[in-house]
Amino acid sequence: MTETNAGSPEPQDTPKRVIGTPAPAETHTLLAKGDDEPAAPAAAADELDEKSAKRAERVVALFFVLTFLASIAFIAAYVYVGRDGGMHGADRTQQANVLLGGAMTLSFMAMGIGVTIWVRRLMTAKQIVQERHGLASPEEDRRIFAEGALEGGADTGLAKRPLLRRTLLLAAAPLGLAPLVLLRDLGPLPEKKLRHTFWRDAVAAAKAQGKPGVRLLVDGSYRPLTISDFDSPGGMITVVPEGIEQTADPLNEVAKAATIVINVPPELFKPLKGRENWHVNGVVAYSKICTHVGCPAALYEQTTHHILCPCHQSTFDATNGAKVIFGPAARALPQLPIAVDAEGYLIATADYDVPVGPSFWERGATQQ
Amino acid sequence: MSTAELPKAVDGPLTFIDDRLGSTTFMKRNLKKVFPDHWSFMLGEIALYSFIILLLTGTFLTLWFKPSMTDVIYHGSYVKLDGVKMSEAYQSTLNITFDVRGGLLMRQIHHWAAILFMAAIMAHMLRVFFTGAYRKPRELNWLIGLGLFTLGLLEGLFGYSLPDDALSGAGLRITAGVIQSIPLVGSYIMFFLFGGEYPGQDIIPRFFTLHILLIPGIILALVTAHMMIMWHQKHTAMPSKDQAETHVVGYPFYPVFMAKTGAYFLFTFGVISLLATFAQINPIWMFGPYDPAAISAGSQPDFYMGFLEGSLRMMPNWETNLWGYTIPWNVLIPALVPLGLVMTGAGLFPFVERWVTGDQRYHHVNDRPRNAPTRTAIGMTGVVFYGVLWLAGGNDIIAYKFDVSLYATTWFFRVAIFAGPILAFIITKRICLGLQRSDAATMAHGYESGTIKMMPNGEFIEVHKEPEEEQKAVILSKEEPKPSLPARDENGIPAPATKGLLGHVRARLNRAWHIDNITVEEGHGHEAEGADRELSKGH
Ligand code: HEM
Ligand code: FES
Numbered sequence: 020m021t022e023t024n025a026g027s028p029e030p031q032d033t034p035k036r037v038i039g040t041p042a043p044a045e046t047h048t049l050l051a052k053g054d055d056e057p058a059a060p061a062a063a064a065d066e067l068d069e070k071s072a073k074r075a076e077r078v079v080a081l082f083f084v085l086t087f088l089a090s091i092a093f094i095a096a097y098v099y100v101g102r103d104g105g106m107h108g109a110d111r112t113q114q115a116n117v118l119l120g121g122a123m124t125l126s127f128m129a130m131g132i133g134v135t136i137w138v139r140r141l142m143t144a145k146q147i148v149q150e151r152h153g154l155a156s157p158e159e160d161r162r163i164f165a166e167g168a169l170e171g172g173a174d175t176g177l178a179k180r181p182l183l184r185r186t187l188l189l190a191a192a193p194l195g196l197a198p199l200v201l202l203r204d205l206g207p208l209p210e211k212k213l214r215h216t217f218w219r220d221a222v223a224a225a226k227a228q229g230k231p232g233v234r235l236l237v238d239g240s241y242r243p244l245t246i247s248d249f250d251s252p253g254g255m256i257t258v259v260p261e262g263i264e265q266t267a268d269p270l271n272e273v274a275k276a277a278t279i280v281i282n283v284p285p286e287l288f289k290p291l292k293g294r295e296n297w298h299v300n301g302v303v304a305y306s307k308i309c310t311h312v313g314c315p316a317a318l319y320e321q322t323t324h325h326i327l328c329p330c331h332q333s334t335f336d337a338t339n340g341a342k343v344i345f346g347p348a349a350r351a352l353p354q355l356p357i358a359v360d361a362e363g364y365l366i367a368t369a370d371y372d373v374p375v376g377p378s379f380w381e382r383g384a385t386q387q
Numbered sequence: 388m389s390t391a392e393l394p395k396a397v398d399g400p401l402t403f404i405d406d407r408l409g410s411t412t413f414m415k416r417n418l419k420k421v422f423p424d425h426w427s428f429m430l431g432e433i434a435l436y437s438f439i440i441l442l443l444t445g446t447f448l449t450l451w452f453k454p455s456m457t458d459v460i461y462h463g464s465y466v467k468l469d470g471v472k473m474s475e476a477y478q479s480t481l482n483i484t485f486d487v488r489g490g491l492l493m494r495q496i497h498h499w500a501a502i503l504f505m506a507a508i509m510a511h512m513l514r515v516f517f518t519g520a521y522r523k524p525r526e527l528n529w530l531i532g533l534g535l536f537t538l539g540l541l542e543g544l545f546g547y548s549l550p551d552d553a554l555s556g557a558g559l560r561i562t563a564g565v566i567q568s569i570p571l572v573g574s575y576i577m578f579f580l581f582g583g584e585y586p587g588q589d590i591i592p593r594f595f596t597l598h599i600l601l602i603p604g605i606i607l608a609l610v611t612a613h614m615m616i617m618w619h620q621k622h623t624a625m626p627s628k629d630q631a632e633t634h635v636v637g638y639p640f641y642p643v644f645m646a647k648t649g650a651y652f653l654f655t656f657g658v659i660s661l662l663a664t665f666a667q668i669n670p671i672w673m674f675g676p677y678d679p680a681a682i683s684a685g686s687q688p689d690f691y692m693g694f695l696e697g698s699l700r701m702m703p704n705w706e707t708n709l710w711g712y713t714i715p716w717n718v719l720i721p722a723l724v725p726l727g728l729v730m731t732g733a734g735l736f737p738f739v740e741r742w743v744t745g746d747q748r749y750h751h752v753n754d755r756p757r758n759a760p761t762r763t764a765i766g767m768t769g770v771v772f773y774g775v776l777w778l779a780g781g782n783d784i785i786a787y788k789f790d791v792s793l794y795a796t797t798w799f800f801r802v803a804i805f806a807g808p809i810l811a812f813i814i815t816k817r818i819c820l821g822l823q824r825s826d827a828a829t830m831a832h833g834y835e836s837g838t839i840k841m842m843p844n845g846e847f848i849e850v851h852k853e854p855e856e857e858q859k860a861v862i863l864s865k866e867e868p869k870p871s872l873p874a875r876d877e878n879g880i881p882a883p884a885t886k887g888l889l890g891h892v893r894a895r896l897n898r899a900w901h902i903d904n905i906t907v908e909e910g911h912g913h914e915a916e917g918a919d920r921e922l923s924k925g926h
Contacts, residue, residue, distance in 0.1 A: 142643055149635050151621055273678075277680035312560070379577075
């Protein structure tokens with residue numbers, strides 16, 4: 020059996036890798052050979068070749084000095100990027116990031132490498148053995164504890180005195196509830212707030228002034244939209260009701276009222292029953308708030324007339340009441356009835372007839 | 388009394404504390420506490436160090452961050468956004484980025500550390516699962532670990548929301564929509580959480596408190612408990628000729644383990660700061676302030692939230708309306724079921740395994756994954772389930788990169804979420820058994836040495852060598868399954884554990900757990916040469 024030389028460990032002088040993860044159990048620190056009882060840690064470094072140890076010490080020291088220098092460089096870079104009183108914008112920030120981050124990386128890495136070499140080349144501790152002990156307490160202890168617990172329990176009289184026990188429970192119950200009650204003022208109740216949008220108030224205000232409806236303003240520039248903005252087909256414009264900036268919380272209102280206006284070629288447009296006069300010659304308005312979980316359905320494919328929500332790719336057909344043709348959304352995008360006023364501006368004549376956005380329990384089947 | 392004298396500077400304070408706390412006895416016992424060595428034991432350490440880095444950098448960020456949704460007009464040093472209306476939170480994040488020296492670095496370190504934290508936790512959990520390190524007595528630490536993972540998800544979600552840029556707003560919008568879908572109380576919880584309608588003025592201050600105080604506090608407490616339990620129970624060890632259930636072999640805490648782990652900490656910090664220096668992450672200035680009416684395509688959450696995104700994407704659009712009430716299955720199922728399934732399954736697993744196998748012993752030496760094929764296969768089932776969800780979260784990117792239709796990818800994932808895990812179970816089990824078979828062959832005939840020898844008759848054979856002690860010990864760490872639960876005890880009475888419906892189920896599961904075992908035993912090593920020749924014919 021010449022080939023089988025099991026059990027004789029390969030001689031191994033220097034560790035192969037130094038940087039990164041130290042290799043497990045090197046042979047030079049392994050258990051004492053041929054001995055079932057692993058040895059206690061060796062007392063001193065005299066086993067090590069003193070010359071190679073000296074060399075290792077110098078290498079480690081080099082890395083520690085590198086760390087020192089990198090940390091100094093970090094401080095210097097900090098001062099440097101703040102010259103003439105501040106970073107003054109993006110370019111200097113980029114520079115600061117590279118200088119500070121570079122110095123920081125170098126100092127941590129160099130120190131890490133230094134320590135690793137130190138452990139592996141200079142520390143002589145061997146692997147040692149430790150007994151594992153059972154974790155459970157001795158039977159005796161368990162018994163004594165059980166006795167004590169029973170004795171104490173009996174002394175409380177809880178088992179014997181039901182009145183005491185029940186009133187104690189009674190006393191505790193509302194105490195546990197009180198913190199929950201305290202949370203009530205976290206927010207108002209939903210009431211019917213999710214059922215309508217600012218279009219309702221805006222249309223009502225316009226009608227009170229004798230106008231047929233409220234104008235659609237382009238989101239961002241707040242310019243009223245005219246029908247001639249749609250001379251050429253295609254395109255999608257996000258609109259909000261006139262007056263939305265003056266509301267108490269415009270973001271909340273926009274988050275429900277945001278609407279997209281799309282110019283569908285009239286020959287392709289199929290108005291739904293009861294919505295024949297909700298569009299202006301193929302120019303149609305749908306809620307921008309996806310009926311899935313509420314992302315803005317912001318993408319419009321002009322060739323297919325699909326409205327796509329980028330969050331989870333629900334796809335709605337703009338030519339056909341924004342019905343769902345793919346994806347996780349369960350309901351069509353609600354449609355806003357629009358018309359043109361005397362001056363040629365697009366107006367909304369009513370609020371959405373169903374709640375916009377994601378479903379919720381008390382929403383009900385208000386549609387289809 | 389003692390011959391060893393500590394230097395005065397150390398002895399003084401030590402004596403002071405010991406006189407009052409009696410702490411030296413504890414330290415004596417633990418100075419040389421043994422830590423076994425294996426590369427995979429480092430994963431948990433990386434998670435721990437990433438968390439420490441998160442605490443440090445997060446505290447730095449709080450010095451300038453303003454958790455307020457009040458509108459302001461920006462006039463800071465990032466000129467491209469000059470004059471833009473935004474929230475104070477976003478403005479202060481821009482200020483941290485562009486006006487605080489090192490602010491961008493700290494933001495990027497914080498974010499990269501969050502990603503590394505979650506990645507390391509996940510890898511650590513997989514290591515613990517596949518080696519069976521969660522078994523008695525370590526079930527409690529397994530549960531704590533699951534809690535840490537879940538809290539980490541939440542903490543990351545909240546942190547991501549704080550800068551109030553366009554992307555974080557999209558994440559918040561989805562959060563609001565998901566909460567709103569909960570039956571009965573959804574809209575109430577949503578209104579309570581957001582202080583009214585979405586987005587309101589309260590959510591960022593509230594998430595801020597959760598993000599910097601409540602959740603890190605709980606995480607810190609759990610991490611502490613995790614470490615104390617680990618310390619008390621001692622580390623598990625990988626099978627080796629030195630390790631045994633009765634003792635543990637490894638390096639002493641002081642100085643070797645302490646120095647090594649210190650080096651790991653430095654490397655973790657070093658790698659994260661390297662990433663933060665050169666790999667841009669979450670460049671919020673490019674996204675602009677949050678606007679509920681706008682979104683950019685291709686926005687992706689952090690990787691650890693990807694599975695939720697994927698499950699939302701692949702779900703068919705089911706919704707039920709009954710008696711005027713709506714149940715949006717299309718949101719509820721993907722938001723709750725996958726995480727619920729994985730977490731409940733993982734939480735119950737140690738207890739179910741103990742019940743099924745009837746194994747009530749302590750386990751300090753880990754299993755090799757191949758030697759517990761059923762467990763390994765179940766684990767891979769979970770991994771593939773999670774992986775399919777995660778990939779589905781990037782289906783738009785996949786569709787774009789590979790030029791296939793988006794809908795095709797969605798359908799692919801709808802099928803893969805069922806087929807993938809099943810296939811994974813079967814394939815993993817086969818692989819495990821194959822590895823067992825090769826172990827058995829190694830024990831019986833030795834291992835293929837790679838040395839080719841020419842026989843006197845001109846035939847070439849590969850020399851098979853008898854495995855070395857260490858390899859033998861590792862292979863023989865496999866425990867042969869005991870026969871199925873005894874149907875009857877010594878007196879011929881049916882064992883209580885196998886009676887009734889539950890007992891039946893248990894007996895069946897027990898059989899399924901151990902089915903297809905390959906017996907690996909000490910071979911006839913001395914016939915190795917002869918056997919070799921036979922095996923190697925025709926090589
Ligand atoms: C497990 C722990 C933690 C995780 C996973 C985590 C994750 C995150 C993430 C992903 C962000 C977004 C960063 C960005 O702007 O790109 C963030 C922001 C932030 N985190 Fe944490 N974090 C953790 C712990 C902490 C702690 C302990 C603190 C404070 C003591 C903190 C303070 C902050 C602050 C102030 C911000 C907002 C500032 C900014 O975005 O620039 N974080 N966190
Ligand atoms: S929010 Fe539109 S698809 Fe999910």
